[in-house]
Amino acid sequence: MKIIFKFIQVVVLGATSACSISGPGDDGQEATRKAIVRSAADRVLAPAYAEASTALSGLADAARSYADAVAGGEADPQAKRDAARVAFGTAMDAWQRVEMLLVGPAGPAGLVTGGESLRDEIYSFPVTNRCRIDEELAEGSFEEPNFFTANLVNVRGLDAVEYLLFVEGTDNACDATRPINKDGTWQALGADEIVRRRAEYAARAAEDAAARAAALASRWSPGTGDAYAAFVSAGEAGSPYPTTRVALDEFSSGLFDLDTHVKDRKLAAHAPEELESPLSARSKENVLANLAAAWEIFYAAPSAGEGTGYDDWLANVGQASLVADVDAAFAAAEAAVRAVPGSFETALADDPNALLGAQSAVGDLAALLKGPFLAALDLMPPADGAGDAD
Amino acid sequence: MAAAVDAAAAWIAAFGRELATGLTDPAERLSLHYWPGAIALAVAALAGRTRLRDALRRGLRLCLHPSSRCDAKIALANGALAFAAGGLGLVGSLDVAVWTVRILDAAFGIPAAPDWPAVLVALVYSVVLFVAWDASRFLLHLAMHRVPALWAFHAVHHSAEVLTPLTLHRIHPVERMLYALRDAVVTGLCAGVFFHAFRQGISPVTIAGIHAAAFAMNAAGANLRHSHVFVGFGPFEGIFLSPAAHQLHHARRYGARAVNLGTWLCLWDRLAGTHVRPHGRTPPAFGLRRADAGHDPHGLLSAYFAPILRAVAALVPARLRRRVAAVVGVVVALVPPGVRAAPAGEEDARSYGGPSAVPAAPRSAAQGTPQHQETPERNARHGGPRRGPPHRTGSAAAAPPPLRPPAAPRERHAPPAAKDHDSTREDDGDEDDEDGGRRRIVVGSMFEGDPRGRIAGSAHVVDERQLERNEYDDVHRILSDVPGVYVRGEEGFGLRPNIGLRGANPDRSAKVALMEDGILLAPAPYAAPAAYYFPMPTRMVAVEVAKGPSSIRFGPNTVGGAVNLRTRPIPGFPVAVVDLAGGRFGYGKVHAYAGTSVKGFGVLAEVVRLQSDGFKHLDGGGETGFGRSEAMLKLGYQARGRRGTEHRVEVKGAYTQSREHETYLGLAPEDFERDPYRRYAASARDLFTLWRSLAELSYAMSTDGGLSFAARLYRHDFHRRWNKFDGFRDGPDVHRILAAPDAGQNQVFMAILRGEEDTAGPEQALLLGDNDRTFFAQGIDLSAAWKSRFRIVAQELSFGARLHHDGVDRDETTRAYWMTSGVLVPEGTPDQPKDRNRGRALAGAFFVYDVLTLWDRWTLAPGLRVEIIDTTFTDLLAGDKTDRLDTVVLPGIGTHVYATRWLGIFAGVHRGFSPVAPGQPKSVRPEDSVNYELGLRVTHDVVQAEIAGFASDYRNLNAACTLSAGCEGGQVGNQFSAGRALVAGVESTVRAGHTFRRGLRLFASASYTFTHARFLSSFVSGFPQWGTVEAGDELPYVPAHLVSLQAGTGGRIWEVSATGRYQSVMRDVAGKGPIPDAERIDGFFLLDLAAELRALERLRFYGLLQNATANRYVASLRPMGARPGAPLTFIVGVKIRALP
Structure with missing residues (x-):
């Protein structure tokens, strides 16, 4: 009889476990954790994403100015190129902060709560492919309207912008066996066209990255952003972060x-x-x-x-x-x-x-x-x- | 009898003399004549470099090395073979000489003999002979190394890991035969030519009756050629091959493309460019990599049989092998027809639970014994019609009549129906079936010894008839009809099944005690329980599943239970059956067995070849199929001693070889949606190869007094090598890439996997692992049982003890490839070591189990199991060694009571356990649970039904990391604990059948399992299927609902049946509430149809339509991405009984 009783007890326990089992016991630090979550959201995450957005926007403007100068045939676009390079530095400084704060949609999909890997859309290091950038450049596909949504992250983002703004000379990054070198496509472009395309490609990539950064920043905007709201509600009913611990583990x-x-x-x-x-x-x-x-x-x-x-x-x-x-x-x-x-x-x-x-x-x-x-x-x-x- | 003993003694004495001759005959290199020279050279070489004591100690170590022991075994076995066969030479040198003289005389006439001095002739003849011998040896030796079919045999000699003079005789009998043939031909040719020219018999110059030069070479330290004494010939090194030169020949680094192939002269090697002058020291390692050897370098059976299969594989093109099957089929089909065949029975997988109303064991009455009706060899074991054995337990009256069909016409060897019906009803379920007055002794069945299945706890048998009805090659499909069994498909063929019982993690079936004929079958059940090998179900006659308290008899895993596969027994009279099938996707099956018994001696040989081109297609083309071959040989002898004691001795040997273009890489959801049978270009080089050898020796006895005893010795060797895509050098986890292929940089890696994007840098290189693992398992298993009855109490007391030793050696490396234009191109960087470790386990297991039956109505079955497990783990890369000792006591008790004649109630509780793999720190606890069950069983004329609730209350739930579970390389072997968990549910099964007066039969069965599996603690785990777990989360890969329905009908010569299975949605990762798409394995329904036509007595045609609705479904999201279940497949086959 005792066995039967125990069996019934176990089954009942199991049947009710989903709703009755509580989480780990409170260690008296929940208030502190809540405060850290709030502080992290308000003082670190939201500002970092906002600053990155601003900096990338500046980069986009500078890169566009340089591209226009090249396309418009300005005599000496170098100054604008230098300005774009400075803007790139500012953008990277801001973005490198974000690199350590990959919580929410910027974080890797499947690994963090609400992760959508949006970081890679803006900066995909170390997944880069300069040869592919040059191939797209030779093909001119970067000027197609859906290029930055249809193509892989290794031909766009800040890493592509860096290559396009800072590479010197008119050589490409592909080896001799690649079609652009084998069939002479690259050589046929000519030095001026290469410079123009690089400037234009950089501008478009920077604009795409800035737009994505702005979208990301808005999701971390206090009061209106969904990522912000999800994070600060950690541990509350309905929050994707079941506990404040989970939120802080990810932070x-x-x-x-x-x-x-x-x-x-x-x-x-x-x-x-x-x-x-x-x-x-x-x-x-x-x-x-x-x-x-x-x-x-x-x-x-x-x-x-x-x-x-x-x-x-x-x-x-x-x-x-x-x-x-x-x-x-x-x-x-x-x-x-x-x-x-x-x-x-x-x-x-x-x-x-x-x-x-x-x-x-x-x-x-x-x-x-x-x-x-x-x-x-x-x-x-x-x-x-x-x-x-x- | 006395004459036989005398003859055996004389044979042994003669063989002994023959062996002694090897030490005294100068024609043998090991003769004592040559030892002084060898010893002198060794002393000269070692003097001053090593102390005598150290040298002797090292010598002793080498002589006791497993490789040396194997040398001795092979030498002894070769000697016995040669002696028994009267020498292995197919033709003698004298024959060749005579034929040579005849041919030359006929061609050139008889010449006048030149007038040369006899000494000169002898000298010239000696030189010619010496050169011819040496050259021919070189050529044959070269062929042995260069021709794959010959290398298969010669590899036996080269697999020696240490060299001793006895290694000379470590050669495969086929090679020995070839060398004997060479000797006869060359010597005969030379002798014939010289006789033709000089018209007289000529002898070479000899010393002690041996060619003088050969004597001299042997005396000059030839016995050191196979030794670790590195002796060169100094200034003569370029002329003669020294012991050191031959040691280079055996150096592991040269493998099959060895150097210094000559015997005496360097000339041939120098001409062939294979000469390497020895210098320095003894090579660091001898032997071959196990994959190159193709056999176990320490195992005699493996060394004997593996090369034969390998040579056949090398000689016969795959396409031809397939066609042979068709030719054999046509020839055998021409056998004249006999009388009409018997109809099929309608019983199928049945359940025996607790102190059952249904007699236990696959031969019981409840099964309707369809296999008895339709398989002559099985009838043979029963001696034809049963004779109604006496009631030993006296419990038949308590048993309700079993469900079975009315009588049906039988084939001529089948027992008459009425008799069969009667006999099976009277069968009392114990092991003393009469077979021509002889008690049948069965070893290796989980239930055969149970008195009428009174053991509390669920027990199920899928019998031979059911196995034959669907002809499944995939054990997942076979077991999915058994309630409480959860399976996780992987490659669609069931080559490496994942089986779980009552919620136990199904990964690689590591939580289930898997057995073949009652012996644990996993490659190393304690040291590495993942079952990378599984026998081919097509050669099994029953699949038995034990759950609940009865499973404590079958450790070490007792949480879920045990699965036992029963191989074909030795038939009682001549039987030969060929089963040929072909089907979609290049499916082909050749299955044949033959055997007989004469005067107590029995033999059974069985071979199976199964192959498929695979149902997946590789991006860019390539193979995705497999081919697996298995062979089994059983030899047995049964005799009746005084006072009715029966004795049975059986030897079983088996060998498996397989080549499978299989991968762990699945598909991203979008790609799966478009084409589930696609395979990415990154898996193009994936290939799994294995071989396994098995040797078992068993002895069993039983007395009329109810006492029985069995002892079994077993040794299994297994080697697997899996070259497969593991991941990227510096990229995200592949499982995550496939789960979110469009997310960020996953896009790039995804495109590389597909071959659409080239690798752009080292971090994007694809790493292909070469997972080389060698396993062994050996032990002795003893069991004894005693049955007695005193008034109202019947009892069967059984004991068991097992001493088991197993181990695994992992030698795993990775090689980097770049994806270039859709093709994997080697990066060119050196292979990187991934894992090099060694796990060993020594385990003692004991159980005592008693089944007490009172008033033939109430059964109580207490039992106790003790496991003592000593494991060691050596990380050869890190140089760490970990030991641990676990001792666990596993009690259990079950009970059953008949409430009415047709209704039984059963309950049980037992402790569940699953051992810790070697290498885990002491903080890692074994899996531990308390398991309960409570059920009702209805046994009625028309309907049998059972419903049971079960609960496993885990105090600690464990998971072991394997690549197949989705773990990354660095995690493999780690064990993870989840703490408390609960798996509870309900299992139910019902079956019914009816046969109408005209022979039309209808049958149906259904089973349903509901499972509620939850974690009871919160934790974060590195085990990828768990991750962040909250108390109340559901366990992954445990579906809540499993349903199986089968219905069929048949007549005298035909039968059709349909089987439908439904499995509800599963989680890939622990969690609760709605399942995210990336972690969701949708429920699916499968319909299989089977039909058969017994056109003639000896001819059975069958057709199968598997997955008849062409359902595309995800079988698993592990190890990496979505894996499809097999698509619609049709198979047609014919089973031909050539005998009787």
């Missing part, structure tokens, strides 16, 4: 990206061509922007005194000393990056190991974040590769 994933994306990719280069932005020679600035954004994630605000961040959460759980350690590690990492002489591109040209110091410092920071920081707040690293037996 903090940028901290762990320091390890995989910055240390192991951007700082692992041993030659200039392995860097992120070799043509514009802005790889160093990119990393500095990444570090700055990660620092903002930690404080959930642009400065330490503002809002509520992980630092406050750490203090609440008796780990205030860790805040200082993290702060120091950030400072050390930034200093090590700045200590690389000149740009990364010139430094690597002189010494293939020029980035080792910076890589080591960022590694120390990442280790601190993945270790004590993660353990203290019981945060979850991104889903990739986290196994019980790791």
Whole structure:
């Protein structure tokens, strides 16, 4: 009889489990988490996306001005090209902040809540293909109205703009076996047409990226943006983020990206061509922007005194000393990056190991974040590769 | 008898003398004559470089190496074979010499003998002979290396991983025969030519009766050629091949394209450009990569039989192999017709649960014994018509009459219907069926020994008739009729099935105790339980499924239960059957078996070849099909001892070889929608190859007093190599790319997969893994049972013990390719090691199980299982070693009571367990659950039905990461814990049938399973099918509803049936509420139709229409993307009984 009773008990428990089982017990930090979520949305995410949109819009204007100058036959369009290049730098600085804040629609589809991989539509590094850009350029397809919606991300976005604005000379990036070289299509264009097309292509790519960035920013707009609304409602009924923990796990994933994306990719280069932005020679600035954004994630605000961040959460759980350690590690990492002489591109040209110091410092920071920081707040690293037996 | 013993003793003595001759006859290289020279050279080479003690210790290690042990086994077996056959030479040198002289004399006339001094003639003859021998050896040896069919045999010699002088005799009998033939031909030719020229018999210059030069070469350290003593010939190195030169020949780095192929002279190698002068030290490794060897370098059976299949495969073009099937079919079909055949029975998969009203085992009354009616070999085992065995348990009266059809005409070897009917009704279900006065001993069935199936707990058998009716090659389809079984299709053929029971994760069937004839069949059930091998269902006569408390007899996995495949038994009289089939997509099947028993000795040989061109088409073209061959040989002897004790000894050997153009890469949803049978260009190079050898020796006895005992020794070797697309070097996870192919950079990787976009940089390189894994499993399995009855109490007490050792060696690398214009082109970078590790498990398992029956109405079946598992895992890349020891006690109890004559109630509870794979830290706990079941069973003349509720209350639910589960390379082997979970549900099955007076039969059956599977804890897991889990989330890949319906009708010579199956929607990833499209596997319905016509007694035509509605459905979203189920397929076949 006891067996039968137990069986019935188990079945009843199972039948009601879907509605009766509660989530993990509250650890008394829910209010803090809510505050961090709000601060992150208001002080970090929404401003970062808005600033990126503004900067990309500036880039689009500058690139259009340069393209028009070339098309209009201005005698010396170089000044406008230089202006476009400066605008590209501004846009990249802003975008590199966003690179660490891939929460919501900008985040990878299937990996983060509401992820639509919109980041790749604007900047697809490292998935780039300069040869394909040149092929599209030779074919003139970039001037078709639906080019930027119908084509793959490796022929558009900021990485394409960088190539088109900064490449020198009139050679293409394809090898001799590709049709544009084999059948003479490229050569037939002539130097002037190549310059014109590059300018026009850059302008259109920049305009497309700016439009997409604007759309993204509007989704993070406080009050009206759906991504913003979803994020700040984390843990509430109907929110795509079932708990505030999930929202904060995704927000903090940028901290762990320091390890995989910055240390192991951007700082692992041993030659200039392995860097992120070799043509514009802005790889160093990119990393500095990444570090700055990660620092903002930690404080959930642009400065330490503002809002509520992980630092406050750490203090609440008796780990205030860790805040200082993290702060120091950030400072050390930034200093090590700045200590690389000149740009990364010139430094690597002189010494293939020029980035080792910076890589080591960022590694120390990442280790601190993945270790004590993660353990203290019981945060979850991104889903990739986290196994019980790791 | 005494004469036989005397003859055997004489044979053994003679063989012993023959072996001793090998050490004393100077014609043998291992003769003691040559040891002083070898020892002297070895001492000279090692003196000063190594201490004697170290050298001896190393020598001992080499001699005890598994490879050396295999040398000895092969040498001994070759010797026995040669001795038994009176030598392997097909023709003697004297024969050749005589024929040579005759031919030369006839052609040139008899010449005048030149007047040469005898010494000169002998010298010239010696030189010619020496050169001819050496040259011919070289040429044959060269052919052995260059001709694939010959290399298959010679690889046995080269697979030696260490070299000892005995390695000389590590050669396949076929090679030995070829060399003997060469010797006869060359020696005979030389002798014949010289006799023709000099008109006298000439002997070469000899020492101790041996060609002097050969003696000298042997004395000069020839025994060191197969050793690790690296001795060169110094200044003569360019003239004679030294031991060191021959060791280079065996060096692993050269593989099949070996160097230094000569025996004595370097001349031939220098001419052929294969000479490499030895220098330095002993090569670091000898032998071959296992895939190159094609057999287990440590296994005698594998070394003997694998090369034969490999050579046949090398010699016979695939197309010809297919056509042979058709020719055989035409020839056999010409056999004169006999009387009309019997109709098919109508029973099918049936359920035996708890202390059943239905007799247990596939031979029971409840089955209507259709297979008894229609398979002569099966009748033969029963000795034709049953003789109504005595009631041992006295429980027949308590059993309601089973469902079965009225009598139908039988073929001449089938038992008369009425008799059969009576006998099956009276069959008391124990193992003492009479067979010509001889008790049938069955080993390897899960239920055969159960007294009338009184074990509480669900038990199902898909019998031979049902298997034959649908002729399924895919075990998924076979098992989908059994309630409580969940399957996940993968490649559409069921080559590597994913089977789960009662909610256990179906991935690679790792949570189910899979057995063939009661022996665990997974390549390494403890060390690597993923079943990358599964026997071909077409050669099985029953598939048994045990769930509930009865499954504690079959560990190590007891959560879900056990699945046992029963192979064909040795028939009692001559039987030969050929089954040929062909169908859509180049489907072809050749299945043949033959066997007989004479005076207690029995033999059965069975071969199957199954192939298909595949139903998928590759972007850019290429093969997507498979071809698998399996062969099995059984030899048995059964004898009756004094006081009615029966003894049975059986040897079983089997070999499987398969080549499958299979991939883990599925499709993105949009592509699946357009064409589900497409395969991306990225999978063009994917290829899976395997071989498996099996050797089992069993002994069983039973007494009239109800005591029985069985002991079985088994050894299985398995090697698989899967070259397949794993992912991108630095891109998103492929599963994610396929789930969202239009999202961001996924577009680019997607286009590369399709071959539409070229790889633009190293990070976009495609990595193809070469997943090379070698497994073994061996052990001894003992079981004993004792049946007794005292007044109202009947009892069967059984014990079992198993000592099992298994292991896996993984040697996995990746090679990078670039997609260029739709074609995979090697990047040219070196292969990267991915995994090199070794897992080993030593497990002792014991169980005791008692079935007590009171008043023939109430049965109580308590049991206890103990598993002690010691595992080690060595990461050869990292140099880490992990050990762990798990001991677990698994109690269980079941009960059954008859409420009425036709209604039984059963209940049971047992502890479920699934072991931890080697290499997991101690913090990883084994899977652990408490399982309950409660049910009702109706057994009536017309209808049989059963409904049972089940619940598995997991204290810890585990999942092991495999590539097939969707894990990435670095995660494979990791075990993930989910904590508490609950799987509960209801299983039900009902069947009915009726035969009308004129023989028309109608039959129908249905089964339904409802499952409610939920996590009870919240966690985040790296296991890709779990991810972020909230308490209350549903388990992935467990459909809520499974329905199977079958209906059919038949007459005397025909039958048609239809089987419909429905599986409801499943999740790819844990969750609750609406399932996102990317994680949704829609429910699907499948309809299979079967028809058969028994035109003649010996001829059965059958036709199958599988997936008759041409339903396009997703079978799985794992490992990478959507995988289609098989499309509409038709198969037509003919089964011909050549004998009797």
